[in-house]
Amino acid sequence: MKNKTSIFYSVFFVGGLIILLNAISSVYFIRADFTEDKRYTLDRSTKRILREVDKPIIITLYVSSDLPPDVNRSVLDLKNLLTEYNQYSNKKIDFEYINPNKNKELEQQALDAGINPVPLEVREKDQLKVQRVFLGMMIQVGDRSEVIPLIKPGISMEYTLSTLIKRLTIRVKPEIGYITGHGEPGLASLDQAMKELSVLYDIKPIHLLSEPDLNKYKTLLLIGPMGTISSTQLGRLDDYLAHGGSIFIAIERVNGLLNDGIGVEVNTGLEKWLEKKGLYVENSFIVDKKCGTVTVHQQGFFSYPQQINFPFLPVISRFANHSITEGLETMILQFASPITYVGDSTLRYQPLGFTSKISGKLRAPISFNIGRVWRAQDFLYPDLTIAATLEGPMGGDKEAKICLVGDGNFMVNGTGSSRIPIQKDNINFIANAVDWLSDDSGLMSLRTKGVSSRPLNEMTDSKVFLIKYINFLLPLILMIVYGLIRFERRRRRRNKRMKPGFIK
Template sequence: MTKRKNIIYSSLVVAGLLIILNFIASVFFLRADFTEDKRYTLDRSTKRILREVEKPIIMTLYVSENLPPDVNRTVQDLKSLLTEYNHYSKRKISFEYVNPNANEDLEKEAVEAGINPVPLEVREKDQIKVQRVFLGMSIQVGDQSEIIPLIKPGIIMEYTLSTLIKRLTIKNKPKVGYIIGHGEPELAKMEQAIKELSILYDIEPVSLLSQSNLTDYKSLLLIGPMATISTSQFRRLDNYLAQGGNLFIAIERVNGMLNDGIGVSVDTGLEKWLLLKGIHVDDSFIVDKKCGTVTVHQQGYFSFPQQINFPFLPVISNFSNHSITDGLETVVLQFASPISYLGDTLLEYKPLAYTSSISGKLKAPISFNIGRVWRTHDFLFPEITVAATLKGKMGGEKEARICVIGDGNFIVNGVGDQKITIQPDNINFIANAIDWLSDDSGLMSLRTKGVESRPLNELTDGKVFMLKYLNFLLPLVLLITYGLIRFRRRSLRRSKRMKPGFIK
């Protein structure tokens, strides 16, 4: 009887402890994340967005059952993520899970929401079958909604979810002005950048000649001007900065015309205006051994395309510690120019990005030779600054900010047949820069979460030569050394045996 009482007592104690632990877990959310990039920990930007949620958010996950393990793992991670979102939003987010394959009504509901089935290969009993599955979700706030038509396996969903929530809950977007009238690229040619910036800001074209009040804009963008900017327009920019304005400049100091085989300097007056602020942008072409490639067609009996390294396309992976560059891995530039600071210490100058340790610069004008053999003496200027910020009082009592990068085309996609896809970190750079200029953390730290690029370090020609012959000669040297040691030991043993009185 006593033993039975002990069992009942122990069971009650265990049950009580489980109830208490469950209550504590429902009040205090705790999760351990041991991944290098903290992919299972909500970013500070996400937590800030969720704290600012006022209206209830309804998330509906349309997912089929019996999915392959890799896809199902992504779905389970998403469900755990939604639980965290609900916690940090103080229960303002509710979510439900729907299996559209269960019946026709649910399938119709998913399709009407904008989520269509996709074919997915599933292995069953050593056979591969293709079945129609649903992998999407909708997010609704009031009468507004956004959808994720396809949840791609293996991707981190936090940025997508937080972006859509921010877009649905933001009240009044700050205005960012895009300066036009000097040969700048059209907004349509910067599709990726404008799409990203439009999440948090309203992008509007601005003419310095006709716009009445520049202070309406949180920041101004001046991207790749090619025509002369008048003194009166620079005066307007000075007045804007004196009132605490913020300016992002992508300057096209040199122009590489590959079709003509030449590269020339560009003079718009912007370079002189920046020099008055202490920022010198040299009319030189940066060359870097760590670079992108161009496609050339080799001629012979057959014509075939070949990828050739082109040092005029520097690949930037060396960044300083700054909120703009937080999490960036790789920015690719084209025909970039060096940036340096010649001003005084009254303003705070901060370099943001540098070339590799094997880089150089060529003064414009130059002639391009795709087949040029690059030597060590072509890369005598390591770690050239290609982007920087300037902060302080610029003619007024309020603090102004400038961010400048020495490439006017680093976010230009182009249009039609000339359209290209821009490196994601190029877009992240300008988006983070506008957030910093506008004094808004926005999605700054979240944009680069989960981005992993681990490029190989570039080696100098001397190191390559040394490693090449070290790999070739070292095994031979070790083998010869081992042979000499064995020969010496055997010689000593033979001499010892030949001595009088030797007994084995």
């Protein structure tokens, strides 16, 4: 009887404990994440966005059933992610799952939402067949909606989801002024950067002479001016900073004219204005052994394209610890110039990015030679600064900010047939910089979450030479040492046997 009572209380205790843990888990969401990039942990930017949600959000997931295991795993991860979103938004997010393949009505509903079926190869009974599946999602806030037409397997959805929720729930976007009138690239040629910035900001082209009030803009952007900026216009920038303004500047101090085979100095007046602030941009081309490539056509019996390293396209993978550069791994610049601080301690100067240990600089004007043989004496200036910030009172009592990049084209896509894709971290840099200048944490930490680029570290020629000969000689040396040890052991054994009275 006593044993039966003991078993009853044990079962009652365990059952009560399970019920209690379930009740706690329904209120508090806890999950351990041991992945390197914390892919299963919501970023702080996402949590902040979800805490600010004040309207109900409806998320409809249009997903077919009987998906392959790898695709089904991505869908399951997405469902778990939506559960977390619901928890952190204080139950403001409702979501439903619809299988459009179930009937024609649901299929038409998915098509009306902008989600089309995609062909997917499925193996069944050792046969490969193509199946039409739906893998999309619609997010709705009031009468506004956004659609993700295809959920790509293996891709983290947190950034996409958080960006769309932010876009749908933001009330009034702060205004950012894009300065024009001095040969700056048009907004159409900055489509990657503008697409990223337009999530949180309203970008407006302005002219310094005709804009009545610069102070209404959170931040001003001055990207790659090529024409002269008058003292009157620079004076307006001074007045803007004196009132606590923030400016992002990408300066084109030198210009590489590859078709003409020359590189020339660019003078707009902006370089002298920056120098008065303490930011000196040299009229030199940065060259770096860690660099991008250009395509040249080799002539011979056949003409064929070949990729050649071009040190005028430095690859930047060394960054300071700053909110602008958090999570960045690789930026690619073109015809950049080094930045040096020549001011005093009244302002706070912070370098952001640096060239590699094998870099140098060539003073403009120069001639380009694609086939040039680069030597060690061409890379005598390591750790050159390519971007920096400056903070403090600049002509007034209020705190002002400047973020400067020594390359005016690092975010320019171009237009038409000359359009080129820009490195993702180049866009992350400008977006993070605008967030920092605008005193808005925005999506800074979330933009670079899950980045997995792992560029190889450059080594000096002497180190390469040393490693090569160590790999060649070390096995031989070890074999010789081992042979000498065996020879000495056998010699001692032989001498021992030759002594009188030795008995084996």
